[in-house]
Amino acid sequence: MIGKGKSISHTSASMAYGWNQEKSAIVVLKEYLAGNTPEELTREFHIIQDMNENCKKNTLSFVLSPTIEDGKKLKKKNLGDIAKKFLARMNLNNRQAVAFVHKDKAHTHIHLYVNRIDFKGKAYPDGFIGKRSIEAARQVALEMNLKTAQEIQVEKLNSLKQIRREIHNLSEHVLRKNSPKTLDDYIKKMKLRGIDVIPSINKSNKLQGFRFKYKNISLKGSEIHRSMSGGKITNAIAGNGHILQNGSKTTLISNKVVELGANFIANTKQQSNQQITNKGLSI
Known part of the structure; x- marks a missing residue:
């Protein structure tokens, strides 16, 4: 109570x-x-x-x-x-x-x-x-x-811990097994597993990160796991394809052009360059 x-x-x-x-x-x-x-x-x-x-x-x-x-x-x-x-x-x-x-x-x-x-x-x-x-x-x-209120709080924390674990595991599965090549592709594949990925876009039309809604619980990526910040997810997807538009600072999400923040760009460019280097070494 x-x-x-x-x-x-x-x-x-x-x-x-x-x-x-x-x-x-x-x-x-x-x-x-x-x-x-x-x-x-x-x-x-x-x-x-x-x-x-x-x-x-x-x-x-x-x-x-x-x-x-x-x-x-x-x-x-x-x-x-x-x-x-x-x-x-x-x-x-x-x-x-x-x-x-x-x-x-x-x-x-x-x-x-x-x-x-x-x-x-x-x-x-x-x-x-x-x-x-x-x-x-x-x-x-x-x-x-x-x-008591304390018992209720413990139950909520345990429930959230399980929810965070499930979201993180499903995201890792999508990134590693399904290899999404764009942010839209990642969002759609997560949707198929019952998770709504909601982009956080500020007034300047810059992508700040993502919220994840699962089983009526909504959490920021950083609240779930350190690997689920906006920059980390964008970095992982950039390893599968080019998500920046023609080398610019923008990308497409739901047919809308969105600008990426500096931390996103640094990660995606680094990952894209690594991808090109790996292909060259492979050849």
Whole structure:
């Protein structure tokens, strides 16, 4: 479960968002509040907030997000328990609070709004509230046997590691076995293996590198492997054919003339010269 928190001044708008029926919102927790509409809840908050005129950001807003798998298993009572335990971990007991659950997407999540002003007119300290929210959510997740943010992060990293390995292996296979002679040829052959190669072209119409989209994951070539930078891939393809147009600094990608950066040109010219030398030696 991931926790986020901050102090806000727009109490009314937040209440309206939390109550949004288009998001299939349901109330799972209500502390020291009697209202049944966003307007009524806001008025009740304001009655207490008027006791402290110095505090402008007088409402605390939290979002608690279990994993998709955990969210499917959690009932209304469980979601209310998460909000209540989170309040206890944040030392926010005995304050006005309301928690809404949104299920408009596959990812069930809780919007929790708490009056920053207590019944004595004292404002809750919001220093490092984001970090404290993360830790409180982690503790609640452990207590309720839910996945923590750290576990989610490890899973994502492991998944990305596998994705990067697969993209790199498929690219190496295409470059070595299929011997593409142009960038277009390389892009088409990668497409046949389920990988979209997207050229990164800046406003000056210069090719900067490539992004690779595979299994709904998009990564820059340099994020996948050091051999998959734009210059390295162009260099490898130049070993199979002449990708520069008539010795110029341009090449064709999807019938569009694109200028190559200095690092691309140095690599491709060096590779082309080596190719010519090798053919001469062979003859």
